[in-house]
Amino acid sequence: NAGVTQTPKFRVLKTGQSMTLLCAQDMNHEYMYWYRQDPGMGLRLIHYSVGEGTTAKGEVPDGYNVSRLKKQNFLLGLESAAPSQTSVYFCASSEPQGNYGYTFGSGTRLTVV
């Protein structure tokens, strides 16, 4: 039972570099989400997707792009990394039913220097 798998687990980037974070789920969930978690800020939603080929902006989308070309994968891209994007990033997935919980990945710890 892999659930939600995030790669990489750790990454250090230089300011201005680009990278892609991969989220893969094997539960055939329709909905997928990207969050960032910073000390004292709780979870903040970056982007989300309610189905293959669809994406939408969350609370803090600036500086990030996403794609969901396959149902099981949700990619988060940083085109030009900034120190303010230093954070822990979590992916989550769920089903549309309102009583369904969310399954989270174990996170990617990103440092931008």
Next chain:
Amino acid sequence: GNSVTQMEGPVTLSEEAFLTINCTYTATGYPSLFWYVQYPGEGLQLLLKATKADDKGSNKGFEATYRKETTSFHLEKGSVQVSDSAVYFCALRSGGSYIPTFGRGTSLIVHP
């Protein structure tokens, strides 16, 4: 809009003490309510849930009751262990919304 308010932490307890973490919410309609736990260095895990008024969710000795009249979903445990040290998040999900609403999290520290 929907919102979830949790008590601020950290909550510091001795082993075997009684735990309560308060959670209140505002929401349209009849949301489902959840508690998640995040251990150090890990992602959030679903701890328990309740989907309608007066339901009690329970798991691993933790309990929470969906109280519609007080719009609350307080987390309780009768006797905490050091291994319960973690951050606990209260959350709600409305049937018509794509986006869940999370509280800010409450850190629990249990000393031997």
